[in-house]
Amino acid sequence: MLSIKNLHASVEEKNIIKGLNLEVKPGEVHAIMGPNGAGKSTLGYVLSGRDGYEVSEGDVSLNGKDLLELEVEERAREGLFLAFQYPVEIPGVSNMEFMKESVNAMREQRGEEPLSAAEFLKKAKAACKQVQLPLDFLKRGVNEGFSGGEKKRNEIMQMILLEPSLCILDESDSGLDVDALQVVADGVNSQRDGKRSFIVVTHYQRLLDYIKPDFVHILADGKIVKSGDASLAHEVEKSGYAFLGKSYEEAE
Ligand code: ADP
């Protein structure tokens, strides 16, 4: 599904990703942990095709297509979903309009009929309930005045409605309370179906108590330096990143 080979990428002429390799197969959940500033968020931005992120070397393929050749919108239509660490506000555009456009664009890409207003409303209401947001959030401007936890719930609602094939969630530094954490975890778990894949970036092992990852990777200094199963996250929780060497112990 996703294959990253020897990826090197920079932002503002600073090399951040330095030879990263990662293979994600359909249905797998991969957790990425690592010290602050390791390049975890940068990896998400590079994959999503955000402006200002330059790839100097390496290959990334998604469903057999060269991801790096695709425009941002094409990546999304190819099934890539990135829940942004700091979601943007789009005042004046309602959540409902925004989501309906996005969902129907995805459906068109997959050769499916667009949803009618009534069909979409039904799905949107169900998703809204699932993430425990009041229904009036559908009418509000996208992320306009949403609290941190509400933005997170909204993101998960977007994920549920878009039915992407690969979801990247970046939970670092987001200061989620336990309820919001549970919503994120429930959202992910409800979307696990043996085909859809997830990359979950997290600072803390605690999210992984709710989302059971198939693999845990440690990203440090722009590459994956260690991979294992869920027990690796417990090891990090207990001993920090000391095993990476002195400099990371402090960075953590
Ligand atoms: P993480 O998510 O692992 O904490 P990031 O990917 O956010 O790390 O950042 C990795 C490194 O890249 C950090 O040293 C950060 O300061 C640097 N960085 C990120 N964005 C920029 C930018 N726009 N300009 C310069 N440096 C950046």
Ligand code: MG
């Ligand atoms: Mg950070």
Ligand code: MG
């Ligand atoms: Mg980050």
